[in-house]
Amino acid sequence: xxxxxxxASGTLRTVTGSTxxxxxxxxxxxxxxxxxxxxGDHRILRVRTGYDVLHAVKTHQPAAVVLDLQIGNMxxxxxxxxxxxxxxxxxxxxxxxxxxxxREADVFLGRRSEADAWLIKPINQLALRRTVNGVLxxxxx
Numbered sequence: 001x002x003x004x005x006x007x008a009s010g011t012l013r014t015v016t017g018s019t020x021x022x023x024x025x026x027x028x029x030x031x032x033x034x035x036x037x038x039x040g041d042h043r044i045l046r047v048r049t050g051y052d053v054l055h056a057v058k059t060h061q062p063a064a065v066v067l068d069l070q071i072g073n074m075x076x077x078x079x080x081x082x083x084x085x086x087x088x089x090x091x092x093x094x095x096x097x098x099x100x101x102x103r104e105a106d107v108f109l110g111r112r113s114e115a116d117a118w119l120i121k122p123i124n125q126l127a128l129r130r131t132v133n134g135v136l137x138x139x140x141x
Contacts, residue, residue, distance in 0.1 A: 018043055019136060020060055024053050024079060025068035030100065030123070034066055037125035038132060050074030054082055057092055064096040064132050067115070069106060076100070080113040096135040098128075 021042040023034050026049065035044050042063075047056045050071045057065065065083065067076035074082075076099055086092045099115035100123065101107065110118035116135045119127055 019063035020045060021132060022047065022053070022056050022060065022062040022065045023068075024048075024050060024056075024065065024071060024076065025100070026072045027068060030068055030121070033123050033125065034128065037123070037128040038066075041129070042132070048072070050076060050079035050082075053079040054086060054092075057083060057095060061093070062095075063136055064098060066098045066100065066128075066132065068100045069102055069109065077109050077113040080115050084114045098131055098135060 019042050021038055021044055023031060023044055023046045025031050025034070025046070031046055038044060045056060045060055045062065047053055048071075050067070051074045053065065053067070053074075056062070067079055069076040071079070080097050080099060083092065083095045083097060087095060097113075097115045097117075099110045099113060099118040101110055101118050101120045104120060106120070107118065117131045119131055
């Protein structure tokens with residue numbers, strides 16, 4: 001069970017069950033950091049390329065997708081846009097996407113990619129947990 005704080009009212013909201021989070025990164029170090037931050041509350045699945053994100057979403061139907069901006073092929077921005085196009089076409093359900101950016105200047109890319117939330121690396125594990133739980137509870141991060 002995941003509990004998230006409703007920032008408007010200060011009340012706790014339960015996000016049902018053990019949720020699946022898909023992580024797309026080719027960095028083993030980043031994957032370990034995400035696993036450490038989220039693994040206790042969520043089932044973590046990993047793909048190593050942006051190209052594999054859509055197939056993994058269709059196959060596993062994760063509650064949230066965490067995308068590394070810099071993935072070897074088809075980066076996080078392209079993968080996020082691909083998910084949004086498929087979503088608008090009705091071929092997949094609504095996806096909650098958290099983008100992991102490299103620097104402050106990349107916030108523009110996070111917005112353009114239509115990510116629900118983003119964090120700038122290096123990742124603060126508490127901030128990542130709050131951000132993912134926030135998008136799962138449909139609250140602003």
